[in-house]
Amino acid sequence: MSGTYLGMPAFPEAAREAVGNATLRGNLRHATHTIRAKRATAVSEVSDWAELREAGKRIKDHTLRHLDRYLVQLEEAVTAAGGVVHWAADAAEANEIVTQLVKMTGESEVVKVKSMATQEIGLNEALEAEGIHAYETDLAELIVQLGKDRPSHILVPAIHRNRGEIRDIFAREMSEWGRPAPEGLTDTPAELAEAARLHLREKFLRAKVGISGANFMVAETGTLVVVESEGNGRMCLTLPETLISVVGIEKIVPAWQDLEVFLQTLPRSSTAERMNPYTSTWTGTTDEDGPQNFHLVLLDNGRTDTLADEVGRQALRCIRCSACLNVCPVYERAGGHAYGSVYPGPIGAILSPQLRGTGSEIDASLPYASSLCGACYEVCPVAIDIPEVLVHLRERVVQGGEVTREGNKVVLRPAKGHAAERAAMRAARWAFTHPGVLRGGQRAASRTRRFHPRTLPGPGRAWSGTRELPPVPAEPFRDWWQRTRGGKDGDR
């Protein structure tokens, strides 16, 4: 995946700063709670939500099971419609393909509509290295780009910013990139939107190359679909002469009719809208209408390896609605940056360690970035059991095991730093399978209860730094039970 995020510290460390940042926590709390409540309302309006969720899950599972077949079908359909399909095994290959395609047009500027796939591979940086400027046109992406910042949410990449901060970024940075912000810009939403509109319009009208992602690809017709709220995407998709779409291979659905399910579940789950304002679909090229050259770059980048994992593969059902982020209490406190990936929150915690492996510190810590409260699973419109996958990946971290990497089976060794924990777990298992040992331990603890510290050393310090420990009781339950037989022939 992108080089942008490499060398990140483990999640707990990355989260610490966010937890202590009151502005950030306030911004996140406000934004996630607002959208959370709205989503619940939008979902409750649909009487057959449970069935839609199940249908979405099944369609995706079926597609993933026959992914090879549907991808070939898609390629044929796109080609027949006048498009060109490129296959990219990893980030480097995808970046190379796109860079060459842009170079062939002779242009040095491209407009982009928000695409997670291109962020995942670090396309903007790769283009920049070749002297090609990529302009983000999604409002939130624009804020992130102008602020020289990183996205922190799937749908609202600038969720960590408030209006005042956005005003400052616009006033300071817009002139460097194109049309400057109007004089005396205030932080009212209407003024901010207008400033962005003027700034972007100039770019749309100038650009000859557009780069997009897609929410869905329909195998039977070769159609790509983008779902958005602002209309900027539609401009990116229709105004340029050349359109390059970079899409993860898991975004495919078999038939046009399958969209019926997702076009209901996606907007309600993501923006809490009954229907999103703009749904654009494009199929190859059409004479004298829209882009005259269309390229589809199909991106693997760890996806077929993920598909090989029985438990973990369900992460590929994700339709990037971001509902799981908005309900996640950990995301709410830690912020999106702590996840070290373009995919933050619960889905990021299971997707990144699968796409990238668990080799780095951050990736080995992500499966633990959850209290397993299950709120993410409950809201997920394609029923991804995120807690199940998290526990599965924890197993991989502490025990190692067989995984597929670049198509080959490899055996992972356990991640470093878990030796003490493993020993403790083994010891506890031993005590728990020998009830007499457990009892001896309890008695010893009771007898020495007056000497127990209320703060703990080692890893326990983190606990007692913010919480009081419970006192050890004078008598464990089982001793009381034996003494009294449940109060029957004892002292009660």
Add this chain to the structure above:
Amino acid sequence: MRVALFLTCVNDTLYPDTGRAAVKLLTRLGVDVDFPMAQTCCGQAHYNTGYRHEAEPLARHFSDVFGEYEAIVTPSGSCGAMVRELYPRMGERARAEGRGDTLAATLAPVVPKTYELTEFLVDVLGVTDVGAYYPHTVTYHPTCHGLRGLGLGERPRRLLRAVKGLELVELPGADECCGFGGTFALKNSDVSAAMGADKVRNAESTGAEVLCAADNSCLMHIGGTMARLRTGMRPVHIAEILASTEEEPAV
């Protein structure tokens, strides 16, 4: 009816009062309670931290100890969810790993007859008024595994509403996790503490004297945070409230 009390290792060791309350309550309702002395731990901490293979012997031990009983009752939503939700999954995983059906077959008998305490009262005994008396203002925190794992729903609140003298006040953000999450509290202590503090602030805003839940692990985290933030509120397990009577009121 003769049931086995699965108290859980945490309650046995740190919260024996909850166990005594559960015995008192069930006995009062005419249930013959047994406490199999060989019981230990359901293996949840092992399983959830990624040590599934260490959890398997514990699950087998659980089945050996409890397999013969008509019903198994536990005052812990998360340990109940471990048996009901995750034991079947452990069996499936063993099968997927080519280890045959032995584990699944060993664990299967205990899965359907394990009940969380409030679930047992409402669904099996069919009572909501357990004849309790508890003259305090109480707010209820539905713990994640009870809420989403077992789907306890309104059962605990219905039981509490029927308690004489008890005033139940709604907890803002009730469905949000308190931040305990087992080893999560150790591994991600900053986020965990922030979640706990928010939970406690919400609880404080209700003006209740007591925060009640059906899981002592969450109560340990919430109570520890309450004590540190000097709120004066107390964490109390629901079993202790339901066991309290006019003759023998809980303190």
